[in-house]
Amino acid sequence: MKVEQLGRHILAEFYNCDSDILNDHKLIEKYMTEAAEVANATVVTSNFHMFNPWGVSGVVVIQESHLTIHTWPEYGYASIDLFTCGDEVNPWLSFEYLKEKLKAEKTETEEVSRGLVDRIRKHSNNKHQDIKFKVSV
Amino acid sequence: MKVEQLGRHILAEFYNCDSDILNDHKLIEKYMTEAAEVANATVVTSNFHMFNPWGVSGVVVIQESHLTIHTWPEYGYASIDLFTCGDEVNPWLSFEYLKEKLKAEKTETEEVSRGLVDRIRKHSNNKHQDIKFKVSV
Numbered sequence: 001m002k003v004e005q006l007g008r009h010i011l012a013e014f015y016n017c018d019s020d021i022l023n024d025h026k027l028i029e030k031y032m033t034e035a036a037e038v039a040n041a042t043v044v045t046s047n048f049h050m051f052n053p054w055g056v057s058g059v060v061v062i063q064e065s066h067l068t069i070h071t072w073p074e075y076g077y078a079s080i081d082l083f084t085c086g087d088e089v090n091p092w093l094s095f096e097y098l099k100e101k102l103k104a105e106k107t108e109t110e111e112v113s114r115g116l117v118d119r120i121r122k123h124s125n126n127k128h129q130d131i132k133f134k135v136s137v
Numbered sequence: 138m139k140v141e142q143l144g145r146h147i148l149a150e151f152y153n154c155d156s157d158i159l160n161d162h163k164l165i166e167k168y169m170t171e172a173a174e175v176a177n178a179t180v181v182t183s184n185f186h187m188f189n190p191w192g193v194s195g196v197v198v199i200q201e202s203h204l205t206i207h208t209w210p211e212y213g214y215a216s217i218d219l220f221t222c223g224d225e226v227n228p229w230l231s232f233e234y235l236k237e238k239l240k241a242e243k244t245e246t247e248e249v250s251r252g253l254v255d256r257i258r259k260h261s262n263n264k265h266q267d268i269k270f271k272v273s274v
Binding site: 006007009011013015016044045047049051057058059061063065066068070072074075076077079081083085105106108110112114115116119120123124125127128131 | 143144146148150152153181182184186188194195196198200202203205207209211212213214216218220222242243245247249251252253256257260261262264265268
């Protein structure tokens with residue numbers, strides 16, 4: 001079965017990661033940017049913040065959507081989103097890269113279809129028929 | 138039943154919105170920032186981009202996580218994520234605000250629990266017991 005959709009979105013829970021890495025916002029930014037590149041995405045910009053006393057939040061805006069991360073070093077936990085559009089980019093490559101770099105012992109993931117073409121057609125009262133979908137899985 | 142979790146994440150599909158609004162990155166940035174404020178979030182920074190020939194991508198980093206949007210004005214469609222931590226912030230207020238401002242005729246949403254406390258405990262081999270969860274729904 002072929003599903004036509006504009007984007008694919010991986011929601012990932014990373015457990016029991018290396019806490020020192022999760023608390024290093026420079027390193028997290030580096031890994032997140034590299035994760036975008038590994039997936040064949042084009043980085044537009046990135047923005048990372050350190051929180052007091054712990055934790056890093058950050059986003060990499062890519063031409064094909066975004067990657068985000070929020071870390072709780074005190075629990076070894078990180079919440080990661082990998083949202084990409086287009087057949088040229090594979091968000092699972094970002095996932096595998098980050099899993100290794102953050103030393104996650106356990107992960108849970110869910111892939112969600114974003115912009116399902118059938119729904120866009122239906123909910124626009126069939127005004128938009130000529131949708132050039134960018135991903136088919 | 139009380140679920141202990143660090144964050145809540147709304148994935149929203151906006152259909153048949155006003156295409157002119159979806160293509161106006163200044164306006165989208167304004168609405169997204171206001172949506173953060175309406176939810177009682179603290180804006181850290183925001184970053185928005187216009188794509189050629191159509192579409193806006195943007196992120197509002199908030200102290201309590203992030204809001205993101207990707208728009209396809211040519212289809213009247215926008216893909217929105219509202220991810221917040223803490224009991225003080227209500228992402229559904231952002232959702233309602235954006236639904237009105239983007240003039241979405243139809244929306245679909247899913248709320249996902251992020252950082253479930255039981256799983257963090259379990260997958261850290263019970264190393265992390267003293268988790269101060271920030272959201273209970």
